[in-house]
Amino acid sequence: SQQGEEDPQALSIQEGENATMNCSYKTSINNLQWYRQNSGRGLVHLILIRSNEREKHSGRLRVTLDTSKKSSSLLITASRAADTASYFCAPLTSGSARQLTFGSGTQLTVLP
Amino acid sequence: DADVTQTPRNRITKTGKRIMLECSQTKGHDRMYWYRQDPGLGLQLIYYSFDVKDINKGEISDGYSVSRQAQAKFSLSLESAIPNQTALYFCATSDGRRGAVNEQFFGPGTRLTVL
Numbered sequence: 001s002q003q004g005e006e007d008p009q010a011l012s013i014q015e016g017e018n019a020t021m022n023c024s025y026k027t028s029i030n031n032l033q034w035y036r037q038n039s040g041r042g043l044v045h046l047i048l049i050r051s052n053e054r055e056k057h058s059g060r061l062r063v064t065l066d067t068s069k070k071s072s073s074l075l076i077t078a079s080r081a082a083d084t085a086s087y088f089c090a091p092l093t094s095g096s097a098r099q100l101t102f103g104s105g106t107q108l109t110v111l112p
Numbered sequence: 113d114a115d116v117t118q119t120p121r122n123r124i125t126k127t128g129k130r131i132m133l134e135c136s137q138t139k140g141h142d143r144m145y146w147y148r149q150d151p152g153l154g155l156q157l158i159y160y161s162f163d164v165k166d167i168n169k170g171e172i173s174d175g176y177s178v179s180r181q182a183q184a185k186f187s188l189s190l191e192s193a194i195p196n197q198t199a200l201y202f203c204a205t206s207d208g209r210r211g212a213v214n215e216q217f218f219g220p221g222t223r224l225t226v227l
Contacts, residue, residue, distance in 0.1 A: 003154075033215065042116075042202055042218030043155070088154055099145075099170065100216065102154035 004032070004072075004089035004103040012109040019076040021106040023089030024069075030094040032065060034074050037086045037105070046074075046087075051094065079110045115139045116219040118203050124225045131190040133222050135203030144186040145204040145216065146170075146178060148197075155202065161186060162208055193226045200224075 004023045013019055023032070031050045035043040049056045049065045049072065056063045062075040076083055086107050090100040116137045125131055135144065142163050147155040147170075157170030159178040167178060175197060179187045190197055203219040 031214070035216075040200070040221070040223075042220050043204075043216070044218070045215040048215060099157055099160060101157065101171075102147075104152070104154045 003101045004091045006087065006089055006103045006106045008106060009104065010107045010109070012111065013079060015079060015081055015110055015112050017079055019079050019083070019108055019110070021074045021087050021089075021108070023072045023074070023091075023103070025072075025089075025091040026070065028094045029067070030092045032072050032092065033090045033100065034061075034063060034072075035088045035090060035102075037088065039085075043088065076108075079108075081110050081112045084108060084110045116203060116205055116217055118201075118219040118222050120222060121220065122223045124227065125193055126227050127194055129193050129226075131193050131224065133188045133190075133201055133203075133224070135186045135188070135219055137184050137203075137205045137217075137219075139205055139207075139217060140183075141205035141217070142183060142208045143206045144180065145206075146176075146186065146188045147202045147204065148172065148199040149202065149221075150199050158188065158201075190224075190226075193224075195226045198224060198226045 004025050007022045033048045034046045037043045047058045049063050060077045065072045086105040088102045088105045119134045145160040146158040149155050156172050161180045177189045201222045204216040206216045
């Protein structure tokens, strides 16, 4: 199954610093989505980037997509303690385009 | 009010028991999904439904069954629960009118423990 793999598995930074998380996937995609999960809660959609887009912004979030390298990155600028959460990428395979698959996520800890 | 609700929120049961987890949504979405999450891992798709008459198996459907009673309701059943089905279960919805699967909206989850 098409599964995004996030890197690193865990990241710890100071408040105010930027956090960068990476995602690699295996086959061609229709779009790639990033989600956040606070401990024990449901996932919340952050941003979607389509296969013909290279960069997208939403507030303090910046997502890039390199389809030639089959990779994406999520940058959170000026991080806050409230950004502490797990972050998942979810590639949507082109072709059937019927289901997302999720990797194991990056656990981000922002220290005050 | 929450757009996607799940009941119960927590459940402890014994091996061999039949369990039903329920999901309701008020978003008017046609697509609904059931996922499980094991500690420290990502989500695995159990079943998904693109409308009331459309039910599809996901990655890990063995030991589970589903029922789409109405557009707004999607239930997950464990016919005979076993300990390795202990996990966090999430329901999600999305709007199929936009074509390819786009943003999914998740419920708060059901923590299931099978003893």
